[in-house]
Amino acid sequence: MTEQLEHTGQDLCGVDPRTGEPVGSPVPASDSATVDAVARAAAGAVAPLAGYGPAERAGLLRAVASALRDAGDELVALADAETALGSPRLPGELARTCAQLDMFADAVEEGSFREATIDLPDPNAVPPRPDLRRLLVPLGPVAVFAASNFPFAFSVAGGDTASALAAGCPVVVKAHPSHPGLSVRTGEIVTAALRTAGAPDGTFAVVHGEQAGRDLVTHPAITAVGFTGSLGGGRALFDLASGRPDPIPFYGELGSLNPAVATPAAVVARGPELAKAYVGSFTMGSGQFCTKPGLLFLPTGHALTDVLTRAVRDTTVAPLLNARIRAGYDAGVRTLAAVDGVRELVGPSTADRPGHAANPALLAVDVPTLVAHADELLAECFGPVSLLVEYADADELLRAVELLPGSLTATVQGEESEPELPAALLAAFAERAGRVIWNGWPTGVAVSWAQHHGGPWPATTAPLHTSVGVTAVRRFLRPVAYQDVPDALLPAELRDANPLGLPRRLNGTLTSGEVVR
Structure with a gap:
């Protein structure tokens, strides 16, 4: 293994996000x-x-x-x-x-x-x-x-x-x-x-x-x-x-917006709980998770504004990871807040703490505003900010969902007692995200065989x-097919005796046995 390397060029130095001061020895480029x-x-x-x-x-x-x-x-x-x-x-x-x-x-x-x-x-x-x-x-x-x-x-x-x-x-x-x-x-x-x-x-x-x-x-x-x-x-x-x-x-x-939708029945059944969990999700890790829910669709008249606002104001997030992220966050929040029709539930503010400190923010629009300013509003802002989108009815909601770019995740907060809307949302989100979540939040990615952490552009460059x-x-990995190659010359994984005991597909059937002729 190569480890003794020679370096030239600009040195790289760590910075403590709490203070903004350098830490550790410089590392040469x-x-x-x-x-x-x-x-x-x-x-x-x-x-x-x-x-x-x-x-x-x-x-x-x-x-x-x-x-x-x-x-x-x-x-x-x-x-x-x-x-x-x-x-x-x-x-x-x-x-x-x-x-x-x-x-x-x-x-x-x-x-x-x-x-x-x-x-x-x-x-x-x-x-x-x-x-x-x-x-x-x-x-x-x-x-x-x-x-x-x-x-x-x-x-x-x-x-x-x-x-x-x-x-x-x-x-x-x-x-x-x-x-x-x-x-x-x-x-x-x-x-x-x-x-x-x-x-x-x-x-x-x-x-x-x-x-x-x-x-x-x-x-x-x-x-x-x-x-x-x-x-x-x-x-x-x-x-x-x-x-x-x-x-x-x-x-x-x-980049990924990771939209979430709360249906009317979900708001009635557990609105305050849902609102607090949403704030906890988009501020987790100071909003620096790739799975942060950047949008939450709520029905008009949801009556959750006070709960959401208090939850955001009661949240103190850790410093952002570096000066570039903090500068991008500050600029991004202000750009979103300046769009005509955007309401500041918790507006952008400067943190009076040292280092790369930042304050969370929560903005709101209705669906017509989102549609009119989609290019500006459907852009990821990395950091502890999210956008509420209020929809008048199911048809308006589904039309808005059609505008959404590809994401790593999409979330439906719904109730099984609802007749049609959750099913329509799940189908629409399956076309736009790599992981579709029911009554959960996207921050948190289990490591398993069934997990998929990807999605259509711009979430990833390779949605497969x-x-x-x-x-x-x-x-x-890439596939190689061997045609009529003698058994002794084949890779061990493909030989008749299956010396490694691997699961294989033989004439269309999965088996770990030997090839019997």
């Missing part, structure tokens, strides 16, 4: 020669890493998880100094990160994600069928862009890194500048754990700086990119990946795929 070296080293690791069996590859993932757990106190302290996310958030997020690694290790050993498929010869088929055997294989070196808002779970050792390693792909992480010191130390721990567990040189590396990110995306050794971040930054890198002489897949998670859950591994 990685120059183009460094990026070239680690990318080439990653390319050299492709063949040996792909040759590891399921037990060996799972062992690498579990070694990383164990090393992160052992260094938990140190890592949480570093993360808190650079993010101010505190406890219980950071210990919980580190635990989630380790659990993701263990989950992918289990998936590697179980093996079904390889999609091993065998169709035996059939001369009577039309047309006649040869012996065909298909398997998903690793793409090659993957560039992972760490996110600011989850310094563990979506950062150096987060879900993109875990899923790429599970696929058998070497990883080069472009660290996020909001937590450079944590990124360096996490990278050291991951590198040491992989080396001790026997990973080939070049399996993992971390680079720093904006130019390093651009160099990674365009480097010929990189075969795919995983990105979580802003719409503007993601789109620029997506265009770089698509504009290469050899375009590569760019799996970007970008997820960045959370076991099937995230599918992003970094």
